[in-house]
Amino acid sequence: MYRILIVEDDRGIASAVQQQISSWGLEAKCVEDFRNVLAEFSAYDPHLVLMDISLPFFNGYHWCSEIRKASKIPIVFLSSASDNMNLIMAINMGGDDFIPKPFDQSVLMAKIQAVLRRTYDYSGQVPVLEHRGAMLNTADATLIYQGTRIDLTKNEFKILQTLMEQKGKVVSREKLMERLWESDSFVDENTLSVNVNRLRKKLDAAGLTQFIATKVGMGYLIEPTEG
Numbered sequence: 001m002y003r004i005l006i007v008e009d010d011r012g013i014a015s016a017v018q019q020q021i022s023s024w025g026l027e028a029k030c031v032e033d034f035r036n037v038l039a040e041f042s043a044y045d046p047h048l049v050l051m052d053i054s055l056p057f058f059n060g061y062h063w064c065s066e067i068r069k070a071s072k073i074p075i076v077f078l079s080s081a082s083d084n085m086n087l088i089m090a091i092n093m094g095g096d097d098f099i100p101k102p103f104d105q106s107v108l109m110a111k112i113q114a115v116l117r118r119t120y121d122y123s124g125q126v127p128v129l130e131h132r133g134a135m136l137n138t139a140d141a142t143l144i145y146q147g148t149r150i151d152l153t154k155n156e157f158k159i160l161q162t163l164m165e166q167k168g169k170v171v172s173r174e175k176l177m178e179r180l181w182e183s184d185s186f187v188d189e190n191t192l193s194v195n196v197n198r199l200r201k202k203l204d205a206a207g208l209t210q211f212i213a214t215k216v217g218m219g220y221l222i223e224p225t226e227g
Contacts, residue, residue, distance in 0.1 A: 002116055004028045005046035007037055007063060008078065009055050013101075017050065020105045021112070037063045042130030046073065048116060051095070053079040064093045069144045070128045070135035074115045078103070129164040131222055134208055136164055150206050155180055156199040159192075163212060163222045172219040196220065 004021050006028055008014040014030040021028040031040050034056040041049065041063075049067065053060040064075050080101040091098065096115055099108060129136040134145045141157045143150040152160065162179045163171055177192055196212065203211045213221050 002026050002048065002120075003044060003046040004112065005041055005044050005049045006030045007034075007049060007055065007060065008052045009034060010052075013078075016105070017108065020109060024109055024113075026112075034058075038066050038133070038135075039130060041067055041071075042128055042135065045128065047120065048073060048112065049075045050112075051075050051077050053077060061089060061093045064095060068093075069147060070130075070137050070142075074119050076111065076115060129161065131164055131167060132208065132211065132225060134203075134211070136160060145206050145208060148206065150202055152199070152202070153195075155195045156202070159195060159199055163220060167222045168224040170215050170218045170221045175219070 004026055006014050006017055006021075008017065008030065011030075018028040018030055029040075029044050029046070031037055033040060037055075037058075051060040051064055055063070060077060060079070064077075067073070067075065074096040076097045076099060077095045078099050078101060096119075097111055099111055129138065134143060136143050136157075138161055141152065141154075143152055143157075143160065158179055159176055162176060173189065173192055176196075177188075180192070180195075200212055203209075211222065213223055215221060
C-alpha cells in the first residue's frame with residue numbers, strides 16, 4: 001500500500017485530505033511536529049509527500065530542499081499562493097507537481113495517482129534511514145548531515161546501515177561480521193574494530209559525536225533519541 005505524508009498545518013484541510021486518501025485505499029499520515037518534518041518523513045518512509053508552502057518555523061521550500069538531499073520520492077506542493085512565481089519556485093526546488101488551493105478532492109486524487117503511477121512504474125521507493133538529523137540513503141549508499149555528504153567505504157556503510165536498521169538494539173560483533181561477509185569482504189575481529197573506529201572518526205568530524213555506542217562484551221548500538 002502506498003504511503004502519503006501530508007505536510008499541512010491547517011488541521012481541517014489536512015484531516016480532510018487524509019480521509020480522502022484513505023477512502024481510495026491508500027495510507028496517509030499528517031505531520032504533527034513542524035520543527036522536525038524531516039524526522040517524521042524518515043520515520044514514515046512515504047512514497048509521496050503533499051507539501052504546503054506556508055508552514056510554521058520553516059516553509060515548504062525548505063523541507064522540500066532537505067528531503068531532496070536524501071530522497072527522490074515525488075513531492076506535490078499544495079498552496080493558496082498559486083501565482084507563477086510560486087509555481088516556478090516549487091518546481092525549481094524539486095517539486096513534481098503543484099496544486100493550487102482551494103482544490104477539488106477528486107482532482108487532488110487524480111494528480112496523486114498520476115504521480116504515483118509515473119514514479120513507481122519504473123522505480124521503487126528510496127529507503128532512507130534517519131537518526132539525529134543524519135540521513136543514510138540505502139539506495140545509493142550516501143550519508144548526508146547538515147547538507148554535507150560524508151564519504152563512506154562499503155564496509156563502513158554496511159556497518160552503519162545495520163546499526164541504524166536496529167536502532168535502540170545492541171548488534172553483536174558476530175552479526176556485523178556476518179553482514180560484511182555478505183558483500184564478499186574478508187572480515188575478522190580486528191578488521192571490524194578498524195572499520196568501526198574509522199567510521200566513528202568520520203562521524204565525529206562531521207559533528208555526530210557519540211553516534212555509535214559500545215556495549216562491552218555485547219556489541220554496538222545506536223541509542224534512540226530521548227524525548
